[in-house]
Amino acid sequence: MTPTTESAPHRAPGPAPAIETTGLSHCWDSEHSPITFPDLTLPAGEHLFLHGPSGSGKSTFLSLLSGMLSPSTGGIGILGTPIHQLNAGDRDRFRADHIGVIFQQFNLVPYLSAEANVTLPCRLSASRRDATDPDPTREAHRLLTALAIPKDCWPRSVTRLSIGQQQRIAAARALIGGPEIILADEPTSALDSDNRDRFLDLLLTLAEERNTSVLFVSHDRSLAQHFTHQVRLTEPEL
Numbered sequence: 595m596t597p598t599t600e601s602a603p604h605r606a607p608g609p610a611p612a613i614e615t616t617g618l619s620h621c622w623d624s625e626h627s628p629i630t631f632p633d634l635t636l637p638a639g640e641h642l643f644l645h646g647p648s649g650s651g652k653s654t655f656l657s658l659l660s661g662m663l664s665p666s667t668g669g670i671g672i673l674g675t676p677i678h679q680l681n682a683g684d685r686d687r688f689r690a691d692h693i694g695v696i697f698q699q700f701n702l703v704p705y706l707s708a709e710a711n712v713t714l715p716c717r718l719s720a721s722r723r724d725a726t727d728p729d730p731t732r733e734a735h736r737l738l739t740a741l742a743i744p745k746d747c748w749p750r751s752v753t754r755l756s757i758g759q760q761q762r763i764a765a766a767r768a769l770i771g772g773p774e775i776i777l778a779d780e781p782t783s784a785l786d787s788d789n790r791d792r793f794l795d796l797l798l799t800l801a802e803e804r805n806t807s808v809l810f811v812s813h814d815r816s817l818a819q820h821f822t823h824q825v826r827l828t829e830p831e832l
């Protein structure tokens with residue numbers, strides 16, 4: 595793969611960047627060439643749009659940044675912590691404390707209510723729980739209101755909500771407890787353009803209020819206008 599970057603932010607002196615990668619690659623199996631990724635530095639509080647065609651490695655990149663995968667080569671600094679040097683258990687704890695992930699398929703827990711899905715990260719991370727004001731349930735209600743989820747949906751199982759509502763529940767779950775970083779993997783792919791733009795505006799406004807860094811992945815380049823920085827991955831050469 596030949597990665598290209600466009601307006602990728604570069605490191606400035608000061609506090610540790612939200613995300614910093616160098617020489618990163620990942621090899622899924624011995625039959626395929628490793629996927630290589632551009633060096634990237636995202637300063638704290640800034641928002642980056644990552645795009646590229648299907649198969650270019652966008653989801654793989656997010657899995658590396660969130661610590662769900664370990665790189666074959668290179669380093670990943672998240673908030674100044676070299677997470678590639680942590681073991682899998684420590685990476686899971688680090689993710690629970692510092693990173694909110696919005697998955698392409700949302701990954702909501704089907705037997706839990708909307709509200710219980712949103713407060714879930716506070717059961718997995720003491721620091722996210724302690725950061726809620728004044729408690730996880732009240733913060734969940736505030737986020738659900740800000741994301742325009744009607745009150746009668748809060749106690750309902752997430753399986754009884756629309757796709758757009760489920761997507762906003764996933765965003766509230768990522769934001770609760772104020773993680774420093776949000777990683778979002780194509781969460782708008784099932785939405786029409788009006789709902790997609792509304793969702794992005796809400797997500798980025800809430801992130802801005804909390805000085806949260808956002809890395810948003812999509813193959814849809816029309817969304818780039820919402821972001822100050824963008825990086826493109828290109829397809830692997832066959």
Ligand SMILES: Nc1ncnc2c1ncn2[C@@H]1O[C@H](COP(=O)(O)OP(=O)(O)OP(=O)(O)O)[C@@H](O)[C@H]1O
Pocket residue numbers: 622623629646647648649650651652653654655813
């Ligand atoms: N679990 C896996 N095992 C083996 N190969 C994988 C696995 N997941 C992804 N790959 C391969 O890695 C490459 C990059 O896949 P990835 O899902 O990261 O791309 P993507 O840009 O997110 O694609 P899309 O836009 O279609 O979601 C592809 O060639 C894919 O087949």
